[in-house]
Amino acid sequence: MTTERNIIGQREDPDLPRYAGIATFALLPRLEEVDHADVAVVGIPFDSGTSFRPGARFGPAHIREHSRQLHPYHQFHESFPFRDQQVADAGDVGVGPYGIEQAVEEIHSTVARLIEGGSRILALGGDHTIALPLLRAAAAVHGPLAVLHFDAHLDTWDTLHGAAIWHGSPFRRAAEEGLLDFEHCQHVGIRGGVYGPDELADDRRVGFESIRSEEFQHRSIESIADQVRRRLGSGPVYVSIDIDVLDPSQAPGTGTPEVAGITTRELFAVLRQLRGLRIVGGDVVEVAPAYDHAGITGLAAAHTAWEVLALMGLWGPAGDRSGGAAQE
Numbered sequence: 001m002t003t004e005r006n007i008i009g010q011r012e013d014p015d016l017p018r019y020a021g022i023a024t025f026a027l028l029p030r031l032e033e034v035d036h037a038d039v040a041v042v043g044i045p046f047d048s049g050t051s052f053r054p055g056a057r058f059g060p061a062h063i064r065e066h067s068r069q070l071h072p073y074h075q076f077h078e079s080f081p082f083r084d085q086q087v088a089d090a091g092d093v094g095v096g097p098y099g100i101e102q103a104v105e106e107i108h109s110t111v112a113r114l115i116e117g118g119s120r121i122l123a124l125g126g127d128h129t130i131a132l133p134l135l136r137a138a139a140a141v142h143g144p145l146a147v148l149h150f151d152a153h154l155d156t157w158d159t160l161h162g163a164a165i166w167h168g169s170p171f172r173r174a175a176e177e178g179l180l181d182f183e184h185c186q187h188v189g190i191r192g193g194v195y196g197p198d199e200l201a202d203d204r205r206v207g208f209e210s211i212r213s214e215e216f217q218h219r220s221i222e223s224i225a226d227q228v229r230r231r232l233g234s235g236p237v238y239v240s241i242d243i244d245v246l247d248p249s250q251a252p253g254t255g256t257p258e259v260a261g262i263t264t265r266e267l268f269a270v271l272r273q274l275r276g277l278r279i280v281g282g283d284v285v286e287v288a289p290a291y292d293h294a295g296i297t298g299l300a301a302a303h304t305a306w307e308v309l310a311l312m313g314l315w316g317p318a319g320d321r322s323g324g325a326a327q328e
């Protein structure tokens, strides 16, 4: 399957250190600089769906700034995520802060255009509202999607303050619209913010199975990853990672922090067991830099995005495609 392609990797300028110059994601080329992007990293600076602390609109720039230290070689996978596939930074979606429905339309049309151009999307949020238009765009091409959702919260709630679309409802709306493959949706890291047990039952009705944060205390990573793999199956998967899945000590810069979360190491350990997953799109969301300290959250998010890109590369055009990519 390997064909000679002119893939443009990270910036290589001996006179310009990693900390200097304009920060594209991982110092990768901009979309305009490549013939074709297998994966487009796109910022979505939108946080009007936030229910508590605002500020995730500044997430994309913060994540890019903290992605300067991402290097070409992935030591665990023994792969080159930016050589196995062309990854490019598509910039930010031009989306205003007023009117959630309008914003969702704008995000959807921009992302759908990128997908039509043949790119898979990895979005940098933004609050979790943005997952809805991203799921709409991905499902339009791939059909109902398995979802791997890392989050402290369910995000399958109905309305809040009269709003149907907000950062706690993307997966409920997506389920109602037939965008999800109900047998293959998995939460990981669930813990906080529930009014009663009926919300957990409701979440199961929407189609999600949960691995709770506290399960990391007594289960092995292998057992958790096994469950995730079995649940997701071999179809197209959308990966959505809310940075608040991490403990606030590991990611303080977020809008709705919840204590007793998982560590960055646990998150990566699970992700690294998921080689061969057919990832057709994803997001890393809810990075709110105003509450960050020393770039901890920005670093966590940048490296999380890189872990997802590494998985995408392993299944991507020059990857091993062991995930059953035959229909693609």
Ligand SMILES: [Mn+2]
Pocket (backbone or CB within 6 Å): 128, 151, 153, 155, 167, 242, 286
């Ligand atoms: Mn969320």
